[in-house]
Amino acid sequence: MSKVKIMKDGHHLSRDELSVNIVGYILVGLFALVCVIPFYLIIVASFTDEASLIRNGYPLIPTDFSLQSYMLCLKNPVAILKAYGTTIGVTLVGTALAVLIATMTGYVLSRKDFPWRNKFSFFFFFTTLFSGGLVPWYMMCIRYLNFKNSYLGIILPLMFSVWNMIIAKSFMAGIPSAITESAKIDGANDMTIYVKLILPLSKPLIATLSLFAALAYWNDWYNSMLFITNEDMFMLQYYLQRVLGSAEAMRIVAEKSGIALPTVPLESMKMAMTVIATGPIVLLYPFVQRYFVKGLTIGAVKG
Amino acid sequence: MKKETDAKRYKEPFFKTVRRHWMLLAMLAPALIYVVVFNYIPMTGIVLAFKKYQYAGGIYGSPWNGLDNFKALMISGKLGQVTRNTLLYNVAFIFLGMACEVGSAILLNELFSKRFKKVAQSFMFLPYFISWVVAGAIMYNIFNYERGVFNHIVTALGGQPFDLYNTPSAWPPVLIFLKVWKQTGYGSVVYLAAITGMDQEMFEAASIDGANAWQKIRYLTIPSLLPTMMIMLLLAIGNIFRGDFGLFYQTVKSSAILQPVTDVIDTYVFRLLIDTGDIGVSAAAGLYQSILCFVTITICNKLVKKADPDYALY
Numbered sequence: 272m273s274k275v276k277i278m279k280d281g282h283h284l285s286r287d288e289l290s291v292n293i294v295g296y297i298l299v300g301l302f303a304l305v306c307v308i309p310f311y312l313i314i315v316a317s318f319t320d321e322a323s324l325i326r327n328g329y330p331l332i333p334t335d336f337s338l339q340s341y342m343l344c345l346k347n348p349v350a351i352l353k354a355y356g357t358t359i360g361v362t363l364v365g366t367a368l369a370v371l372i373a374t375m376t377g378y379v380l381s382r383k384d385f386p387w388r389n390k391f392s393f394f395f396f397f398t399t400l401f402s403g404g405l406v407p408w409y410m411m412c413i414r415y416l417n418f419k420n421s422y423l424g425i426i427l428p429l430m431f432s433v434w435n436m437i438i439a440k441s442f443m444a445g446i447p448s449a450i451t452e453s454a455k456i457d458g459a460n461d462m463t464i465y466v467k468l469i470l471p472l473s474k475p476l477i478a479t480l481s482l483f484a485a486l487a488y489w490n491d492w493y494n495s496m497l498f499i500t501n502e503d504m505f506m507l508q509y510y511l512q513r514v515l516g517s518a519e520a521m522r523i524v525a526e527k528s529g530i531a532l533p534t535v536p537l538e539s540m541k542m543a544m545t546v547i548a549t550g551p552i553v554l555l556y557p558f559v560q561r562y563f564v565k566g567l568t569i570g571a572v573k574g
Numbered sequence: 575m576k577k578e579t580d581a582k583r584y585k586e587p588f589f590k591t592v593r594r595h596w597m598l599l600a601m602l603a604p605a606l607i608y609v610v611v612f613n614y615i616p617m618t619g620i621v622l623a624f625k626k627y628q629y630a631g632g633i634y635g636s637p638w639n640g641l642d643n644f645k646a647l648m649i650s651g652k653l654g655q656v657t658r659n660t661l662l663y664n665v666a667f668i669f670l671g672m673a674c675e676v677g678s679a680i681l682l683n684e685l686f687s688k689r690f691k692k693v694a695q696s697f698m699f700l701p702y703f704i705s706w707v708v709a710g711a712i713m714y715n716i717f718n719y720e721r722g723v724f725n726h727i728v729t730a731l732g733g734q735p736f737d738l739y740n741t742p743s744a745w746p747p748v749l750i751f752l753k754v755w756k757q758t759g760y761g762s763v764v765y766l767a768a769i770t771g772m773d774q775e776m777f778e779a780a781s782i783d784g785a786n787a788w789q790k791i792r793y794l795t796i797p798s799l800l801p802t803m804m805i806m807l808l809l810a811i812g813n814i815f816r817g818d819f820g821l822f823y824q825t826v827k828s829s830a831i832l833q834p835v836t837d838v839i840d841t842y843v844f845r846l847l848i849d850t851g852d853i854g855v856s857a858a859a860g861l862y863q864s865i866l867c868f869v870t871i872t873i874c875n876k877l878v879k880k881a882d883p884d885y886a887l888y
Contacts, residue, residue, distance in 0.1 A: 284686075287786035295681035296690070302678060303697035306755065309712045310700055312723055316715055328721035376605040379598045386591055391602060393888060398613035400812060401868045404860020405843050406853060407619020408612065410633055416611075431608045461597040490705035493820065497848075508705045512824070515711055538721065545711040553703050556696065 317341070317542035324538045340539035344547060351547065353503055354510040361506065362488040365426045369484035370477055372431055377439025378465050383448055392440070395433050409497065424498035425506060429487045435480055442476040443469065478562035482555065489552045511548040515541055620864070622857035643858035652842060653862070657815070660838040664814045666750045672803060674754050675761035680795055682762065683769045684787065698759035706820030709756060713825055717748075742835045745826075749836065753821055761806075768802040769795060804885040808878065812871035812887075815839060815863050839863045 284292070316329045323335035344351060376395075380388050402408075418424030446469060454464045470477070495509035505513070592599065619633050626639040647653055678698065685691045701709070716723045717738040725735040738744055772795070780790050817838030826836045839859065846856035871887075879886035 285786070287788055288684075291681075291684045291787040291791070292686060295685050299678060299681050299685065299694050300690075302674075302758070303694040306699075306701055306759065307697040309716065313712055313715055324721060328726045329715050329718070329723045331723060331726065372604050372608070375601045379602045382598065385595055385598055386586065391606075395605065395609060396888060398609050399809075400871055401617065402613060402864050403616035403619045404857065404864050405840075406622060406847055406857040406860050407616035407633070409847065410619060410622070410853070411612070411616050414632065428612070431605055431612075433609075436605065461595075461601065465601065486703060490703075490707075492705060492707050492824075508707045511711070512707045515707070515714075516827075541711065542715065545708055549704055549708050553700065556699060556703065560692075560696065 313542050313545055317539055317546045319539055321537075321539050329538075337539070340543035341547075343540055344543050350502070350510065351544075354505050354507045357504055358489060358507040361422065361425050362485050365429060365488040366481055366484040368426070369430050369432075369435065369487075370480045373435040373439045373480055373484075374443075374470065374473060374477065375465065376436050377441075378443050378469055379461075380436070380440045381443035381446075382451065384451075395436060399433050412498065418498045420499055420501045420504060422504070425491065425494045425504075426488075428494050429484070429491060432483075432487075435483060439473075439476060439480065442473060446472055475562040478559045482559045485555060486552060507548045511544055514544050620857065620861045622854060623861040624858075625854055627853035627857075639854070643854040644862075646852075646855050647858050647862070652837070653859070655834065656837050656839045656842045657866070659835065660815055660817045660840075663746070663749065663817065663838065664810070666746075667753050667818075668807065668810045668814070670750060671754050671757055671761060672806065674758045676765050676796070676799060676803065678758060679762040679765035679769060679799075680791055682766060683795075684791075695759070695762075698762065700759070701756040702760040704756075706824035709752065709821075710824035710827075713748075713752065739829065740831060742832050745832055745835050749821065749825065752825065753818065756821075764806065765799055765802060768799055772798050801885060804878070805887065808871070808874060808885075808887045811874050812867060814870055815866040817841065819844065 312329060312331070315331075315333050316324065317340055318333065318336055318338070319330055320335035320337035321339065323330070327334075379385060380392050380395075382388060412418040412424065412428070416423065416427075418427075450468055450472075451464055454468055459467070490508055491506055492508035492512050495504075495506045496512075499505060499509070586594075622633055622636075623643055624638055624640065625633075625636045626642070627633075628636045631637070682691055682695060685694075704712075714722075717725075717736075719725065719735065719737045719739065724738075729735055736744075738748065776794060776798075777790055780794055785793070817840040819838075819840040822836055822838050822841050823844070826832050826841075829836075840863075843856050843859045843863070846852050846859060850856075875887050
């Protein structure tokens, strides 16, 4: 770490401020490193030659650089591209729907002149307190909504979350109610007010909710696992889960039977697949970072 | 605080309210339909816990079998173990997680290098961005017996290689670490937002009165964070009997050796439903879990409400 500046806003830093900062730099810095090092290790392993991986294990520093695993992943890219296509499509549609429904619901519940807002808030909130459990929900999806091998099965389960609704409601409660009131006097209806006035004022909220929803969809493997058996419809994470599982299975079989594995770089390919499946969503973060703290207001359910 | 805009205190007739606010109600409709279909109707499906499920009869047409499903659950002898695991893991997640989140939020706020703060925060957010599938792959990279980075370092330092995937006793700390690792970046933002929203004059006044930086953290920042901590705590307690399915499923996989220390109610119910296909017994286990959660949050909320109504969730 570089020498800390002893000046802050033109003032000399007092000893206690300095000590808080030293502790802060050390702890935060260490934790940040612990967070980032595993990603570094995965990336390094994905670029390492398979033979070297088998001989020396996963490396700490890049040695025996090789693009072999990526070449192999992209040699037969149909399955990966299909999973990518499905995931991007589902993420875009799902995120748009999730943000729309969370902000619309949040807006209505934040309207102080809406007399039933607390009753409805509790109606939504109650679903987080009590649930029928996995089984009745699963039966509903499979038997009555026909989610088996349907895109609805991967879009609908993540479309609405009470948590996002509460965030939207808390944020919108902070928008002066005079805006709604004066627009009403001018004769605008509720939908127009929501679309033309409230949404443009809610950019930090929309950015935050979009990020949450996009992450939930991009990282979803659970609903694919429950509902999808058609390989052409796999989401990326579920595809990765299957690749990791089958690579591991192949390795165990080969070890037990003593048959030498075909020269497929399984270990490095696993890591390359992991990088390929993670990449795009991480790149989203810098675009929403500046909105993040503003968009995340956690308010109470009531009121 | 905010002035009451709806000055009318008399009770408006039901249909008049509907007519006056029909568009707000229409805007609420998608979310209402959603929770009715995905939450409220399935709640009636808990009758499955008391039925012998038959495919032809479906949820409501299958014959009743009293408490047979619950008896089968008790006989399996797993219920106590998975309940204990779920509870203990969640207690550790909640308290260690909150300590790390609040701690890093406070320290991040104190750092005066804005660039360091931004970079550190971005790094801390990385784990939040990945799926449990990827987290599982990362863990495999580090702890794999033959090739893992961890054993790489241990053997290089002259130690004995460590086989995590065959050492059940090592799993609780590893899973707790993994969970805290994944959620701290996100969790700290919630508290950072709360700190940003605090009255800055309060801190300036304290400085003038001679409070040092540590005292301000101890006597101003932490007490001002209590309401947020209370909300987060209550929300977490409502789910204290719900295990993080992805965490346990994607890291432990289906290892039988690790099951005694890593099996939680959610993975147990999932196995009953998907692997054994026993609808009735898994519904009974799910109902057991829901009731535990509901009772816990109701009692906690009541207690909090009694102590200080402002902190209660509902």
